[in-house]
Amino acid sequence: MRGMTLIVKSITQLMAPSILLLGIYIVMHGHLTPGGGFAGGILIAGCFVLIVLAYGSEEAKSEVRKWRATFSESFGIFLFWFLALLGLIQGTYFFYNIIAKVNTGQPYHLFSAGIIPLCNIAIGIEVGAALFAIFITLVVFKVEENL
Amino acid sequence: MIVFILAILLFLIGLYGVLVKRNLIKIIIGLMIMEYAVNLFFTLVGFREGGTAPIFSEGLSDNVFFVDPLPQALVLTAIVIGLGTTALMVSIAVRIYEKYDTLDVRKIRKLRG
Amino acid sequence: MLTPLILLLVLMILGAIVALESKDLLSGIISLGIIGFALTIIFLILHAPDLAIVQIVVETLTLVILIAAVLKTTREDTTEKLDTKKVLLWGAGLIFIVVFMLTAVKALRHLPDFGLPTLRMARVYIDQGFSITGASNLVAAVILDFRGYDTLGEATVLFTSVAGVVTVLRKVGRKKS
Numbered sequence: 003m004r005g006m007t008l009i010v011k012s013i014t015q016l017m018a019p020s021i022l023l024l025g026i027y028i029v030m031h032g033h034l035t036p037g038g039g040f041a042g043g044i045l046i047a048g049c050f051v052l053i054v055l056a057y058g059s060e061e062a063k064s065e066v067r068k069w070r071a072t073f074s075e076s077f078g079i080f081l082f083w084f085l086a087l088l089g090l091i092q093g094t095y096f097f098y099n100i101i102a103k104v105n106t107g108q109p110y111h112l113f114s115a116g117i118i119p120l121c122n123i124a125i126g127i128e129v130g131a132a133l134f135a136i137f138i139t140l141v142v143f144k145v146e147e148n149l
Numbered sequence: 150m151i152v153f154i155l156a157i158l159l160f161l162i163g164l165y166g167v168l169v170k171r172n173l174i175k176i177i178i179g180l181m182i183m184e185y186a187v188n189l190f191f192t193l194v195g196f197r198e199g200g201t202a203p204i205f206s207e208g209l210s211d212n213v214f215f216v217d218p219l220p221q222a223l224v225l226t227a228i229v230i231g232l233g234t235t236a237l238m239v240s241i242a243v244r245i246y247e248k249y250d251t252l253d254v255r256k257i258r259k260l261r262g
Numbered sequence: 263m264l265t266p267l268i269l270l271l272v273l274m275i276l277g278a279i280v281a282l283e284s285k286d287l288l289s290g291i292i293s294l295g296i297i298g299f300a301l302t303i304i305f306l307i308l309h310a311p312d313l314a315i316v317q318i319v320v321e322t323l324t325l326v327i328l329i330a331a332v333l334k335t336t337r338e339d340t341t342e343k344l345d346t347k348k349v350l351l352w353g354a355g356l357i358f359i360v361v362f363m364l365t366a367v368k369a370l371r372h373l374p375d376f377g378l379p380t381l382r383m384a385r386v387y388i389d390q391g392f393s394i395t396g397a398s399n400l401v402a403a404v405i406l407d408f409r410g411y412d413t414l415g416e417a418t419v420l421f422t423s424v425a426g427v428v429t430v431l432r433k434v435g436r437k438k439s
Contacts, residue, residue: 198377233423
């Protein structure tokens, strides 16, 4: 798959950091404004998909490897399980919101609502890496016949 | 009441696409239409006339009229699961084309590879 | 309030009919995009901004994946002849749709009216959600604190689908011996 023309490449260089920043913003403010982990994670994957589409698949094969995407996805879901198990270690039930009872931040600010922003970050990492792995497998790598 | 009937009509159009069509991509399109219709119907049940989005903000009065947040949480999960299902179906369709060189469901049933 | 909703629903139904009956597969997929974006506007009319954001990004990525699939396989629908078997199939499908629709109308009379839900389970979430969790967004509080198991199941389903995609599209198949 070839890349696109020079105009598209220049615009991608300008736009891709903004899209990544918007995705991270939507993930971090998931408990204050609409959005949350899923929408922000898919936006983060969209930024990397845009870079691969604009520069062609030859650069994608050399720069970003498939195992890095699957490793990040496994790391994201492992972090989510760890946050859920923290309640069991403390002595209460599964998925207990432990941080909200220890030191509550102020409402309507960024540091509030206990364990919810950390869960959003874990889900954002997992969903972003998962969708990028799906795109790379479908589009970039060629499927060969049975040997 | 009429909006419920239109949403179920959309679901039935998707069901017709799954049952009658012969191309694999058309079957996948029919399944996606069914999934859109179900998400829409579920959100329509939870709508409250005169309510606002279920988000608190500073300076809001105490008893505000909110739209039901529970169907929205369930539909959020359903949309992302639909994306995973679509990706898997599409990858199986690509693999079938690489192996049998056709996307017609009747012809694939006759070949035993 | 009701008129834009009905107009958008009629647009979705027309788009669905075009998507299923077109001969060129690429036009069918673009019609599917029309349905998805109309659904986003409907979610905004129904005061659900969380769902609108998720639906628009999911729709864009689904269109990219589907166009990649169509460009790897054929681009046009298989030609179908008009014979008696096909007319019988259409007739049976139409009868099934009419019977289903009549049963559904009978069942829909038992639902509460559009715009006046019963709110039996969500009364606790609306009244005490902010004081128990401290989150301003009620939908985020519901999916991550009150119903965390559903989110865990959803993350697992997405993980499984990625594992399936990577396995199905492997390079090395089974050896023929």
